[in-house]
Amino acid sequence: MEKLRPFAYWPAILWGIVLAILMLLPQDAFPESKLLSYDKLAHITVFAIFSILVLIGYQLKGKLSQQRTKHRNYTLTICLVYGIILESLQQFVPGRMSDVYDLLANFTGALLGVIVFNIFIKNKLAIHKLIL
Template sequence: MLNKYLIGSIGWAILILILTLTPGKSVPDLSIFSYDKLGHGFVFFVLAFLLISGLYENLKDSVRRKHAVYIGMLIAATYGFLIEAAQSIIPDRSMEAYDAVANIAGSFLGLLLFNIRNKLKA
């Protein structure tokens, strides 16, 4: 069953897909993302946190929960890399290695926040 975190992560992933695979000339210039790499990192930070939280809450067994945490981070990081690779075939877009690195770093930060939150709850 999907919990609120998994539903949120699916919605967030769809939003990322739409925004990142839109042809370049159709994308509005948003000043909030003037620091491009921070924007990339933030978007995948949120995705990883939601995805990890959702997978973790769906499982009761502690061993499976531990695996779910790393699987969620891996899914978010891989998604970030694949999004960048897919941009190479979109008009007026291109794959940027540093964007992929920022996406992956954001995913790791989502994992870090999840771990901090869980330690504070314990």
């Protein structure tokens, strides 16, 4: 199964790179926008997407159905550690600073992504059972 989907984690990896670029840009590099002024909402959204992409990678590799709880915990750990790394690196970027509330928003987004993914999977399984 793994040989059939060698690029299953690429979307999550590429999104992680986009996150690093966005979170490590100087603050004045962002255009003023009412949408982007909701900083915590942005953190929640991008980390929700990140956790969903990681879980999709597990799903495509056929690993998620085997040990679902373990991989959910791995996903949350990956997102938490990555968020800590990015927040720590921000203190070295002009105009940026580390913020524990950003880290909390990152983890909240990751948790939200896991919940959304689980709801989607449960609904997909329920529909699949109805069809068969």
